[in-house]
Amino acid sequence: MQLYASPLSGNAHKIRMALAFLELPHEEITVAGPERKTPDFFRLNPLGQVPVLVDGDTVIRDSQAILAYLAALHRPGEWDGRDAVERGRIAQWLSLAANEIANGPAMLRLGKLFGVDIYEPGARAMTAKAFPVLDAHLASRDWLEGDRLTIADLAVSPYVALAPDGGIDLAGFPNITRWLARIAALPNFPSMQGWPAA
Amino acid sequence: MQLYASPLSGNAHKIRMALAFLELPHEEITVAGPERKTPDFFRLNPLGQVPVLVDGDTVIRDSQAILAYLAALHRPGEWDGRDAVERGRIAQWLSLAANEIANGPAMLRLGKLFGVDIYEPGARAMTAKAFPVLDAHLASRDWLEGDRLTIADLAVSPYVALAPDGGIDLAGFPNITRWLARIAALPNFPSMQGWPAA
Numbered sequence: 233m234q235l236y237a238s239p240l241s242g243n244a245h246k247i248r249m250a251l252a253f254l255e256l257p258h259e260e261i262t263v264a265g266p267e268r269k270t271p272d273f274f275r276l277n278p279l280g281q282v283p284v285l286v287d288g289d290t291v292i293r294d295s296q297a298i299l300a301y302l303a304a305l306h307r308p309g310e311w312d313g314r315d316a317v318e319r320g321r322i323a324q325w326l327s328l329a330a331n332e333i334a335n336g337p338a339m340l341r342l343g344k345l346f347g348v349d350i351y352e353p354g355a356r357a358m359t360a361k362a363f364p365v366l367d368a369h370l371a372s373r374d375w376l377e378g379d380r381l382t383i384a385d386l387a388v389s390p391y392v393a394l395a396p397d398g399g400i401d402l403a404g405f406p407n408i409t410r411w412l413a414r415i416a417a418l419p420n421f422p423s424m425q426g427w428p429a430a
Numbered sequence: 431m432q433l434y435a436s437p438l439s440g441n442a443h444k445i446r447m448a449l450a451f452l453e454l455p456h457e458e459i460t461v462a463g464p465e466r467k468t469p470d471f472f473r474l475n476p477l478g479q480v481p482v483l484v485d486g487d488t489v490i491r492d493s494q495a496i497l498a499y500l501a502a503l504h505r506p507g508e509w510d511g512r513d514a515v516e517r518g519r520i521a522q523w524l525s526l527a528a529n530e531i532a533n534g535p536a537m538l539r540l541g542k543l544f545g546v547d548i549y550e551p552g553a554r555a556m557t558a559k560a561f562p563v564l565d566a567h568l569a570s571r572d573w574l575e576g577d578r579l580t581i582a583d584l585a586v587s588p589y590v591a592l593a594p595d596g597g598i599d600l601a602g603f604p605n606i607t608r609w610l611a612r613i614a615a616l617p618n619f620p621s622m623q624g625w626p627a628a
Contacts, residue, residue, distance in 0.1 A: 233557075241437045278563045292518040294525045303519025304511070312517075313502070319510075320490040320499025326521070330528035332477075351549040365476045 236276065236284040238265075240345070242390035243295040245424050246329075246375040249386050250302050252420040260335040284389055290389040296326045303367030311383050321377045325384035329391075332362040338391040354387060359395070366392065372406035374414060381418065389415050393427045402428065431456040434474065434482040436463075438543070440482040440588035441493040441624050444527075447584050448500050448616040494524045497581040509581050519575045522580035527589075530560040536589040538596030557593070561603055562589065568605035572612060576581060579616065587613050591625045602627065 233283045235251065237244030237260050267273060276284045277293040282292060285293060285298045292301045303311035313319035317374055336358030343350040366388070368375070376384040393412045402409050409428070416427060433449065433456050435442030449456050466478045475481045475491040482489060483496045490499045495530050501509035512516035513525060534556030541548040564586070567574070574582040591610045593600060607626070612627060 259554075278566065285597045290515050290518070291516075292522065294522045296525045297518050297521035300521035301514050304514035304517040316499050316502035317488050317490075319502040320488075320495050321525070323495035323498035324490065324492045324525070327528040330525040331532055334529055335533060351552050354549050354552070361477065368476065397600075412602065 233288075234286040235260045236273075236286070237282050238262055240367070240425065241282055241342075242394050242424075243281075243334075245390040245422070246295045246386050247283045247285060247302075248422045248424075249298055249390075250383070250413075252422045253381070254302065254420065255420065256302075280300050281282035293329075296383075296387050298331050299386055300389060302328070303383050310377055310380065314350070314378070318378050322382050322384045325386050326375050326392070328362060328366075332358045333388060333391045336362055336391075337395035337398055339399060341394055342398075344398050350357075355398075363392075363395075363400075363408065367405040367407045368412050369415050373421050374411070381415070387412075390424065390427075393424070397426050398429065411419055431459045431486075432472075432484040434484070435480050436460055438623065440539075440592050440622075441479075441532075442563050443588040443601075443620070444493045444584050445481045445496050446620045447588075447613075448581070450498065450620045451616065452504050452578070452586050453618065454500075454504070455618070463614060468548075474578075483565055494528055494585050498544055501581050508578065509546055511580070512576070516564055516580075520580050520582045523574050525584050526564075527585035528559060530556045531586060531589045534558075534589075535593035535596055535598055537590070537617075538598060539592055540596075542596050553596075559599075561590075561593075561606065565603040565605045568609050572609070579613070583609075583613060588622065588625075589621070594626065595624050606619055 233256060235247055235258055239262065255389060263273060263282050268282065276282060276291055279293060283295055283298060284293045292298045295343060300312060313322045336355055339350050339355035340359065342348040343352060375381055376388060412428060431454060433445055435458050437460065459469060461480050466480065472478060473490055477491060479494055481496060482491045490496045498510060511520045534553055535547050537553035538557065540546040541550060573579055574586065587610060590606060612625060
């Protein structure tokens with residue numbers, strides 16, 4: 233199994249976490265920015281993005297989709313929802329990860345850490361919308377859904393943890409902060425540069 | 431069952447299509463823009479967006495999540511993937527719907543049709559990235575995944591169909607155009623203002 237990734241990608245870290253928690257041996261192949269726009273890489277992912285997971289003949293792009301694949305294969309029910317209600321609720325967070333988190337704190341980090349030209353007001357507005365909802369939701373819960381780790385936590389947490397890289401202070405979000413520490417305390421948690429210490 | 435929606439919302443139309451194809455009786459409750467920012471509506475969806483589905487005691491927000499919920503309840507396997515590979519591949523399109531489609535053609539439509547202040551270069555870039563990938567993918571397929579209608583088609587199609595409302599010409603995307611006509615020809619397809627005629 234090969235994970236095409238880059239060391240500082242929070243999207244790649246979602247998959248690193250999943251593979252570490254599942255104790256699945258794999259090879260991580262670093263694909264630098266320009267290499268994502270080559271014909272070889274476009275054959276793996278026509279959107280030209282990491283992460284991509286190659287598992288034998290199966291190629292899956294997109295971090296949320298790779299999580300859904302790994303969950304269905306290795307932790308069906310437990311990681312992706314035991315019934316329709318849990319599946320729906322977990323999917324709510326996958327959408328938040330794909331939209332508000334990707335275009336909010338992850339975008340601000342792209343601008344600040346990598347100098348990418350971003351539309352900062354939009355990214356700030358997305359963050360300001362998502363973080364209070366997330367913090368309030370976590371006030372009465374240890375995990376986003378279902379009293380255990382699911383792919384919802386794996387999808388949402390990395391770019392929330394890395395938000396300070398984009399100039400977002402997590403001090404005002406105590407429930408988020410405790411949840412991030414809870415995830416980082418799980419056995420086999422892979423370290424990530426920028427993830428706040430517990 | 432209640433669907434909180436608005437008539438011109440493509441996100442709401444994803445659910446209208448699902449409920450129509452499933453032949454599930456329901457009540458559609460129109461929530462105008464300002465009504466989405468009231469305490470009553472925030473209790474249903476703290477993000478202040480339609481659609482929201484209320485099914486007895488279950489409240490699900492976010493169009494992709496509602497599709498995942500309805501699929502798991504009424505068409506498990508068929509609509510949301512028969513195995514891990516199909517589940518992963520369908521999830522790829524749910525992410526595309528939540529990110530590139532929502533922030534590409536749907537955003538351009540918001541700007542043009544509703545006068546919302548958007549960042550047009552970003553929305554154009556997202557559209558320019560997603561549409562050729564979608565059209566190429568559909569060159570050899572009738573449906574996005576698995577040779578049948580799945581929630582991937584339901585999640586991606588409305589804002590692609592409505593792209594002309596945002597000034598995007600679909601003439602250069604023949605495979606997309608045929609796919610949209612295929613969906614519109616399904617029994618019980620609910621009409622939508624702006625969906626191109628077959």
